[in-house]
Amino acid sequence: MIDLETYGWNDYFATALRELALKSCVPGRVIADHGSYLKVVTPTETIAEIAGALTHASEPYQLPKVGDWVALQLSDHNKAIIRAVLPRTSEINRKAAGTGNVRQVLATNVDIAFVVQALDFDFSPSRLERYTYQLRQSNIEPIFIFNKADKSLDLPAKLAIVKALNVPFIVTTATAGEGIEDVRAIIQKGKTAVFLGSSGVGKSTLTNALLGDERQKTAAVRESDSMGRHTTSHRELFVLPGGGLIIDTPGIRELQLWGEEEYLASSFKDVEELASQCEFRNCSHTKEVNCVVLRAIEQQVLPAARLESYLKLKNELRATAFAVASLSAKQKRQRARRLRKATQQDEKLAADSELY
Ligand SMILES: Nc1nc2c(ncn2[C@@H]2O[C@H](COP(=O)(O)OP(=O)(O)OP(=O)(O)O)[C@@H](O)[C@H]2O)c(=O)[nH]1
Ligand SMILES: [Mg+2]
Ligand SMILES: [Zn+2]
Known part of the structure; x- marks a missing residue:
């Protein structure tokens, strides 16, 4: 049987479990x-x-997600109740799809995040910028995988664009x-990696190739528009033959950002460095006469698409932060009410499981 260490168990989590004293x-x-x-x-x-x-x-x-280490109370017939989630070493977030x-x-306790794009129809530098922000926000360095190289027409041109992003x-x-x-x-060995990306780019095919086994179902992209069919429907972690762990995930339609604006700096050093030289500290870099960023674009030192991405992501993060701040007081009251009810329910459950 595979031991817990192979699944990534280590002193950090052992200490965390002891401290919970459950x-x-x-x-x-x-x-x-x-x-x-x-x-x-x-x-x-x-x-x-x-x-x-x-x-x-x-x-x-905060609820248990794929990748989490948890404290379990075992009952009969191979069933268990999760009492607590151990502190995470990392978590990959996004803003959930929809308007809320x-x-x-998306995954927790991840050491390595592969952002997968297909070189035929899925290649998108602005999407790579989004993933890079989101991962660095969690202190995870992204690694891009460009799959379906057999179908790429202009690989050198695409790779030239990617090199400017300074990501392996x-x-x-x-x-x-x-x-x-x-x-x-x-x-x-003992490290956890995850595949992230759109549907149909080949995340499950890559997982199977690493496993040397067709464990994950894969399906051809739609012929009409080359979109994936959302074949993988749940996240799952696999142990690789040489040790090491991989999480295959369902395709993401649109990665909406979750995090602080400050983290944009590490993915947009080029823009922020220019912006720091602008005449006004609150320069919007859209119309100001002495804007250093706009001048750099004019002189073709900075691609216009970089500023466009930067402003778009900044606005998105600001809008979300504002909406969250104005909601939180009410949410806190609701949660306290739910907690009171649940504690009573749980005491009953704990009493039941002591029987086994
Ligand atoms: N030509 C070519 N096809 C590939 C390659 N990798 C994967 N495919 C095909 O692309 C299709 C989609 O692959 P999947 O592995 O199911 O894609 P996925 O990213 O897991 O998709 P979802 O589970 O929907 O998120 C399948 O038909 C694969 O055989 C590749 O390197 N070259
Ligand atoms: Mg899949
Ligand atoms: Zn400016």
Whole structure:
């Protein structure tokens, strides 16, 4: 059987579990999220449900996600109740799809994040900029994977654009196994990596290639518009043959950002460096006569698309931050009410599971 260390268990989490001082709890890692239930390894594969008190005392983003280490109370028949989520070493967020300003966690305790794009129809530098912001916000350095190299017409031109973003990248043809060794070499034993990207770019094909086994279902993109069919429907973590872990995720339609504006600086050093020289501290870089950024674009020192992305992402982050700030007081009151109810419910549940 695969031991917990292979799943990434280490002193950090062991200390965290001890500090929680929960009675009769064992550690486990969430390896799949099926919505109504989770799959956890202890290292035995177990179906787990979340304790009522944990659900109600938590914001949705704090609830167990794929990648999380949790404290479990085992009951009969390989079932378990999750009492607590151990502190995360990292979490990948986004703003949940839709109009609500809600933070959604895509994966946790991730060491390496691969942003996958297909070189035929999915290539988009502005989307790469989005992912880069979102990952650096979590202190995770992105690595780009450009897949379907066999279908790319103008690879050198695309790679020239990518090089300007200063992010390491690997070119692959997953269906032929090309570049797979380079990907595998990055995911060392005990480390957790994740594939992120649009539907149909080949995340599951890459996962299968790393596993050397067709564990994940894959499906051809639509012929009419080359869009993916959202084949993978839940996140799942796999152990690779040489050690190392990979999380395959469902395709993301649009990565809406979640995080602080300050983190834009690390992905837009070129723009921010110019902006710091503008005449006015609050220069909008859109119309000011002495704007250093606009002048750099005019002199073709800075591509206009960089400023466009920068302003777009900045506005998006500001709008979300404003909406969240104006909601939080009410949400806090609602949560306190839910917590009171759930604690009563949970005491009953705990009493039940003591029987086993
Ligand atoms: N030509 C070519 N096709 C590929 C390559 N990699 C994957 N494909 C094909 O692209 C299609 C989509 O691949 P998937 O692995 O299902 O894509 P995915 O990113 O997991 O998609 P979702 O699960 O929907 O998010 C499949 O038909 C794959 O066979 C490649 O390198 N070259
Ligand atoms: Mg898939
Ligand atoms: Zn300016």
